Amino acid sequence: MADKPYDIFIIGGGVNGCGIARDASGRGLSVALAEMHDLASGTSSASTKLFHGGLRYLEYFEFRLVREALVEREVLLKAMPHISWAMRFVLPYSRASGRRPAWLIRLGLFLYDHIGGRKILPATKTIDLTIDVSGAPLKDIFRRAFEYSDCWVEDSRLVVLNARDAALRGARIMPHTKVINARRQDGLWHIETHDSTGTKSIFSAKCLINAGGPWVEDILKHKVNQPSKDSVRLVRGSHIITRQLFAHEKCYALQGKDGRIVFAIPYEQDFTLIGTTDIDHADLATPPRCSDAEIDYLLGFASNYFKTPVGRDDIVARFSGIRPLYNDGAGNASAATRDYVLRLDDVAGDDVAGVPLLNIFGGKITTHRKLAEAALAEIAPFFPKMSGDWTAGVALPGGDFAVDGFEQLVAEIEIQYAFLPAGVARRLVRAYGTDARHILAGIKSADDLGDDFGAGIYAAELDWAVKHEWVASAEDFIWRRTRLGLRLNADEIARIDQYVQGKNQ
Numbered sequence: 255m256a257d258k259p260y261d262i263f264i265i266g267g268g269v270n271g272c273g274i275a276r277d278a279s280g281r282g283l284s285v286a287l288a289e290m291h292d293l294a295s296g297t298s299s300a301s302t303k304l305f306h307g308g309l310r311y312l313e314y315f316e317f318r319l320v321r322e323a324l325v326e327r328e329v330l331l332k333a334m335p336h337i338s339w340a341m342r343f344v345l346p347y348s349r350a351s352g353r354r355p356a357w358l359i360r361l362g363l364f365l366y367d368h369i370g371g372r373k374i375l376p377a378t379k380t381i382d383l384t385i386d387v388s389g390a391p392l393k394d395i396f397r398r399a400f401e402y403s404d405c406w407v408e409d410s411r412l413v414v415l416n417a418r419d420a421a422l423r424g425a426r427i428m429p430h431t432k433v434i435n436a437r438r439q440d441g442l443w444h445i446e447t448h449d450s451t452g453t454k455s456i457f458s459a460k461c462l463i464n465a466g467g468p469w470v471e472d473i474l475k476h477k478v479n480q481p482s483k484d485s486v487r488l489v490r491g492s493h494i495i496t497r498q499l500f501a502h503e504k505c506y507a508l509q510g511k512d513g514r515i516v517f518a519i520p521y522e523q524d525f526t527l528i529g530t531t532d533i534d535h536a537d538l539a540t541p542p543r544c545s546d547a548e549i550d551y552l553l554g555f556a557s558n559y560f561k562t563p564v565g566r567d568d569i570v571a572r573f574s575g576i577r578p579l580y581n582d583g584a585g586n587a588s589a590a591t592r593d594y595v596l597r598l599d600d601v602a603g604d605d606v607a608g609v610p611l612l613n614i615f616g617g618k619i620t621t622h623r624k625l626a627e628a629a630l631a632e633i634a635p636f637f638p639k640m641s642g643d644w645t646a647g648v649a650l651p652g653g654d655f656a657v658d659g660f661e662q663l664v665a666e667i668e669i670q671y672a673f674l675p676a677g678v679a680r681r682l683v684r685a686y687g688t689d690a691r692h693i694l695a696g697i698k699s700a701d702d703l704g705d706d707f708g709a710g711i712y713a714a715e716l717d718w719a720v721k722h723e724w725v726a727s728a729e730d731f732i733w734r735r736t737r738l739g740l741r742l743n744a745d746e747i748a749r750i751d752q753y754v755q756g757k758n759q
């Protein structure tokens with residue numbers, strides 16, 4: 255037996271597992287979390303990266319979800335002004351462009367503006383594309399657009415910062431640790447894990463939380479051996495990253511004749527992110543991959559709007575993720591509910607009553623904090639001494655500065671560390687917020703930054719990422735803690751990998 259029993263053992267290091275770990279640790283519960291790969295290696299690094307209400311979900315009458323998500327946008331912006339920011343979305347309109355009449359879009363946006371308690375984000379307006387900067391890249395048939403607010407978030411950093419905050423509050427976070435079996439015995443859960451070295455461990459806990467995302471049902475059936483009436487609907491969504499298609503900072507929300515909305519978003523300064531698709535994914539054994547048909551769909555979608563057609567030569571990368579939607583029996587994938595469903599199981603038999611299992615279905619990046627509160631409310635009867643909701647208004651690590659204070663923080667770091675190459679201070683503040691000061695503490699000259707790995711990466715940052723963000727390989731760092739993989743060549747990546755592996759020994 256490895257440890258004394260934890261209050262909660264969480265399976266899954268995505269946004270939902272890490273969000274729950276943070277919330278529970280802050281309430282004084284002892285928490286362990288096992289993630290079979292890297293943190294955020296599942297769906298939580300493959301999203302469109304929006305804190306949004308989901309305008310389209312209003313058509314499916316998902317008012318509860320849309321309202322909660324809209325209200326959440328500003329709560330989250332304030333808690334993480336480094337990794338999230340407001341964006342303006344341009345929804346071009348022409349009679350030929352979509353199946354929704356203008357009055358319906360206007361009504362949807364009116365609701366969007368008014369049901370979410372908006373204080374920071376600017377309201378919707380109608381814009382004239384013949385004079386607005388966003389009109390220039392679009393075909394001339396688009397003369398009018400609606401412009402509304404939503405927010406961007408660095409999804410995989412959101413996950414690691416939740417995990418980091420949980421760890422700072424006492425949680426044990428175990429990436430590269432797969433749960434292979436869990437059973438109830440003698441009033442406790444006994445959970446067997448395998449780590450990447452092949453070491454087996456057994457943990458015990460009073461409560462088990464299954465936050466396995468797309469694997470939630472697999473965990474239920476094959477790791478916990480628990481029958482369940484609930485099931486997950488696996489819906490793949492893919493994105494392409496192209497060369498920069500437009501130079502301004504607004505995003506486009508493009509409607510298709512199929513009723514779907516595809517976003518074209520400025521990405522990592524020099525690129526454009528286009529997505530997503532909505533396709534049933536048959537089998538978890540097949541890793542999600544953006545298919546040729548999906549590429550054609552996204553290219554065709556964008557080319558219907560942009561003057562210069564977007565072609566395969568414009569693509570620099572693609573990625574795909576699986577939405578773990580609650581299976582509500584909807585006909586097509588786009589219509590399946592995006593809301594989360596929590597299922598508490600503690601009555602599987604007299605001998606297991608009081609040894610709860612909480613299964614998490616669905617959920618969005620945007621609602622992870624509310625989902626964590628709801629999860630803690632479900633298990634509260636088992637932990638009568640646990641304290642109440644606390645995460646609204648508490649900054650994530652590095653996010654302890656004003657919601658409009660980003661530029662000032664960048665300017666301060668640029669003045670204090672004037673030797674940093676152009677753009678590095680800004681990137682560090684975007685990723686680490688006020689923790690950029692900790693990364694740079696004691697550094698007095700460019701030489702003190704240590705080895706230069708390209709794309710503005712120095713040993714000082716990698717040391718921090720290994721020590722505080724569970725980075726175990728170059729891939730963790732260049733595709734999830736940052737997206738610098740877009741700017742590095744194979745030799746540079748190999749050098750980072752060698753350095754990181756060395757630091758982990």
Ligand SMILES: Cc1cc2nc3c(=O)[nH]c(=O)nc-3n(C[C@H](O)[C@H](O)[C@H](O)COP(=O)(O)OP(=O)(O)OC[C@H]3O[C@@H](n4cnc5c(N)ncnc54)[C@H](O)[C@@H]3O)c2cc1C
Nearest residue numbers: 266268269270290296297298302304433467491618619620
């Ligand atoms: C294409 C796409 C676009 C999206 N866009 C948005 C958006 O813009 N805004 C928004 O709010 N939401 C968006 N979402 C939804 C959002 O990304 C997901 O709902 C969310 O990331 C799910 O998080 P999760 O923690 O439940 O799952 P995951 O992130 O998949 O985490 C589950 C984790 O469990 C681990 N695991 C599984 N089995 C085991 C085991 N046996 N032992 C240990 N670990 C295990 C997995 O490795 C995985 O890392 C999008 C989703 C997709 C697919």
